[in-house]
Amino acid sequence: MTAPTYRFRRIGTIMSPDPDDPMEFWGAFNPTVGRTPDGRWHLLARVTAEGNVSRLRMVELVLDDGVPAGVRRGDVVMAPDEPWERGGGRGGIEDPRATWMETLGMYVLSYTAQGGAYGARPALAVSDDFRTWRRLGPLHFAYQPALEHDMNVFPNKDVVLFPEVVRAPDGRPSYAFLHRPMWDPHMDLPAGVTDPRHSIWVSFAPVDAVTADLAALTLLGQHRPVAEPCYPYESTKIGAGPPPIRVPEGWLLVHHGVSEHHDGGRVPRLDYAAGAMLLDADDVARVLYRTASPVLAPETTEETAGIDRHIVFPSGLACIGEVGYLFYGVSDRYIGVARLERGDGGSADPVWQPVEPVSSQSDGRAA
Numbered sequence: 001m002t003a004p005t006y007r008f009r010r011i012g013t014i015m016s017p018d019p020d021d022p023m024e025f026w027g028a029f030n031p032t033v034g035r036t037p038d039g040r041w042h043l044l045a046r047v048t049a050e051g052n053v054s055r056l057r058m059v060e061l062v063l064d065d066g067v068p069a070g071v072r073r074g075d076v077v078m079a080p081d082e083p084w085e086r087g088g089g090r091g092g093i094e095d096p097r098a099t100w101m102e103t104l105g106m107y108v109l110s111y112t113a114q115g116g117a118y119g120a121r122p123a124l125a126v127s128d129d130f131r132t133w134r135r136l137g138p139l140h141f142a143y144q145p146a147l148e149h150d151m152n153v154f155p156n157k158d159v160v161l162f163p164e165v166v167r168a169p170d171g172r173p174s175y176a177f178l179h180r181p182m183w184d185p186h187m188d189l190p191a192g193v194t195d196p197r198h199s200i201w202v203s204f205a206p207v208d209a210v211t212a213d214l215a216a217l218t219l220l221g222q223h224r225p226v227a228e229p230c231y232p233y234e235s236t237k238i239g240a241g242p243p244p245i246r247v248p249e250g251w252l253l254v255h256h257g258v259s260e261h262h263d264g265g266r267v268p269r270l271d272y273a274a275g276a277m278l279l280d281a282d283d284v285a286r287v288l289y290r291t292a293s294p295v296l297a298p299e300t301t302e303e304t305a306g307i308d309r310h311i312v313f314p315s316g317l318a319c320i321g322e323v324g325y326l327f328y329g330v331s332d333r334y335i336g337v338a339r340l341e342r343g344d345g346g347s348a349d350p351v352w353q354p355v356e357p358v359s360s361q362s363d364g365r366a367a
Contacts (some may be wrong), residue, residue, distance in 0.1 A: 147190040
């Protein structure tokens with residue numbers, strides 16, 4: 001199999017926080033994307049008020065000859081109203097990712113619930129129109145004896161759902177979720193985990209259980225690692241970006257990588273950049289290729305505006321017309337967009353490198 005040649009070309013910023021709206025005091029960023037029944041494309045943007053309280057605002061995409069060029073603001077559709085979404089003086093619904101599941105006839109939205117003392121916990125909501133959302137509740141990770149640990153004791157972020165049914169390690173048709181457990185350096189790591197840096201894992205919910213009760217979508221098992229930090233731009237940690245999309249070679253997953261830079265400031269600067277992986281079509285825990293350099297790194301004035309963080313945070317990916325567009329958070333303040341393209345093999349294209357499977361995948365410790 002030859003290496004993939006996908007790349008992203010930056011278009012520009014399409015949403016900035018409204019200085020007159022107190023709910024956008026700290027920014028409008030990290031969106032997901034979807035369509036309403038009338039065929040119009042919308043974003044669910046994370047808007048953050050003073051005090052670092054995040055909500056989800058629906059905004060309609062303004063298209064110029066099919067290209068995203070701006071937004072029209074709508075209402076807040078989700079706020080931290082449930083106990084697991086608030087507490088300890090703050091709260092928030094952060095970093096949404098929506099997946100249209102044809103088998104369910106609805107969107108499934110994953111988000112990070114910042115519940116104060118509860119910490120960062122992933123949760124799900126569903127909608128058949130991308131406007132009105134019904135919560136299913138926080139995710140629960142079944143105890144897996146081979147890991148010798150309870151995955152629920154760790155905070156977790158960057159949860160995304162594959163848009164098609166896949167086969168789990170036990171062969172059952174299942175819904176697959178990528179996620180990022182946040183290991184506590186003061187606690188024992190799960191068996192077989194030797195790298196404490198935050199990495200991408202996958203867990204599964206059997207189709208038959210979800211068909212019997214939609215709430216079973218929050219009950220995940222068969223946890224296994226997918227990818228660890230590897231290259232300099234992701235040396236601190238990695239996490240999934242938008243839900244993966246099918247391409248001829250397998251599953252294209254855009255992810256974010258974080259690296260630490262010491263430039264004389266009081267604290268190190270963190271750079272968030274977008275990378276990409278190609279996952280096996282038949283085994284979503286297997287990475288076939290990944291980019292040794294970012295597909296999109298913080299370069300513009302807005303992307304490098306943060307004093308201690310320069311941020312490109314990929315979170316939404318959709319095919320609008322015949323073209324794929326990546327929507328991403330910029331410096332925890334703005335929303336940018338880039339076009340998905342096939343590279344021409346030039347020096348400006350990201351380098352796709354073949355990947356050996358993560359060792360704990362192959363020896364069955366996390367099976």
